[in-house]
Amino acid sequence: MKALSKIPLILLCLAMFMVSCDKEEDFIEPEKSYKLAEVRWTLAEGDGEETFTVEVPEKQYLNESAQDMLISFNPLDEIPGKSEFFTSNSTLFSQLNQQEDSISIPTMTEILSDGYGYLSGGPQVPFQLGEYTFDLNTSIQNSTELTPHTKMTYSAKVYLKKITASYIARFVEEGTHNYQEIEGKWTGTFFKSIDSNTVWEEIK
Numbered sequence: 001m002k003a004l005s006k007i008p009l010i011l012l013c014l015a016m017f018m019v020s021c022d023k024e025e026d027f028i029e030p031e032k033s034y035k036l037a038e039v040r041w042t043l044a045e046g047d048g049e050e051t052f053t054v055e056v057p058e059k060q061y062l063n064e065s066a067q068d069m070l071i072s073f074n075p076l077d078e079i080p081g082k083s084e085f086f087t088s089n090s091t092l093f094s095q096l097n098q099q100e101d102s103i104s105i106p107t108m109t110e111i112l113s114d115g116y117g118y119l120s121g122g123p124q125v126p127f128q129l130g131e132y133t134f135d136l137n138t139s140i141q142n143s144t145e146l147t148p149h150t151k152m153t154y155s156a157k158v159y160l161k162k163i164t165a166s167y168i169a170r171f172v173e174e175g176t177h178n179y180q181e182i183e184g185k186w187t188g189t190f191f192k193s194i195d196s197n198t199v200w201e202e203i204k
Contacts, residue, residue: 032173032174033098033173033174033175034095034096034097034098034171034172034173034174034180035098035099035171035172035174036096036097036099036101036103036127036169036170036171037170037171037172037179038118038169038170039103039118039119039127039167039168039169039170040116040117040118040167040168040170041106041112041116041117041118041119041165041166041167042112042113042114042115042116042117042165042166042167043109043112043113043114043165043166044114044165044166046164047109047112047164047165047166047185048109048163048164049108049109049161049162049163049164050161050162050164051159051160051161051162051192052159052160052162053157053158053159053160054079054157054158054160055155055156055157055158056075056079056155056156056157056158056196057155058153058154058155059073059153059154059155060151060152060153060154061146061151061152061153061154062150062151062203063146063147063148063149063150063151063203064149064203065148066148066149067148068145068146068147068148069145069146070143070144070145070146071143071144071146071152072141072142072143073141073142073154074140074141074142075140075142075154075156075158075194075196076136076140076158076191076194079136079158079160079191080133080134080135080136081123081133081134081135081136081188081189081190081191082131082132082133082134082187082188082189083105083125083131083132083133083134083186083187083188083189084129084130084131084132084186084187084188085127085128085129085130085167085184085185085186086129086184086185086186086187087129087182087183087184087185088184089182090129092180092182093129093182093184094129096169096171096180096182097127097128097169097171100126100127100128101126101127102124102125102126102127103119103124103125103127104119104120104121104122104123104124105119105122105123105124105125105186105188106119106122106163106165106188107122107123107163107188107190108163109163109165112165116168127169136190136191140194142154142196149202149203149204150200150201150202150203151200151201151202151203152198152199152200152201153198153199153201154196154197154198155196155197156194156195156196156197157194157195157196158191158193158194159191159192159193159194159195160189160190160191160192161189161190161191161192162187162188162189163187163188163189163190164185164186164187165185165186165188166183166184166185166186167183167184167185167186168181168182168183169181169182169183
């Protein structure tokens with residue numbers, strides 16, 4: 001009988017525990033909202049600029065007619081600029097970067113120093129992890145008249161610069177003065193110069 005009398009007591013304690021859990025769940029702190037406040041840039045150890053080349057595939061243009069033919073082409077059409085942000089704490093980055101703002105990026109190392117500073121103006125890209133591509137914003141539009149019964153062969157070597165820099169981003173908790181900062185690296189690829197070669201041949 002004593003063992004049976006303990007059962008209602010156990011059930012009562014269990015019910016009280018469940019009610020207590022429900023109340024705790026009701027008071028779970030809501031997810032905090034953060035907004036990007038600023039991004040500061042610097043040239044840290046290992047940062048800087050390097051140059052590399054991209055070969056533009058050879059293209060041929062034929063004019064087999066008896067009239068002049070206008071041709072236009074841009075050797076940079078298939079070569080994008082690139083931006084990529086890195087951080088050692090991608091989870092925290094995703095939690096803080098809730099609105100994915102666009103920010104200014106450096107197009108040359110001369111505007112950066114060994115101390116952290118701000119950027120304004122210039123190209124803007126989404127502040128996001130992973131690679132983002134954009135137009136190089138450099139117009140090298142070539143137009144020429146191709147005379148009758150002529151073949152033109154065009155080739156080019158494009159020189160691109162890759163900039164590596166370091167950043168610190170500050171996110172402010174909305175409705176408060178509290179903030180968190182996250183730091184990391186960034187790389188960007190931009191146009192530098194081009195060497196082109198054009199060969200004309202008569203079609204017989």
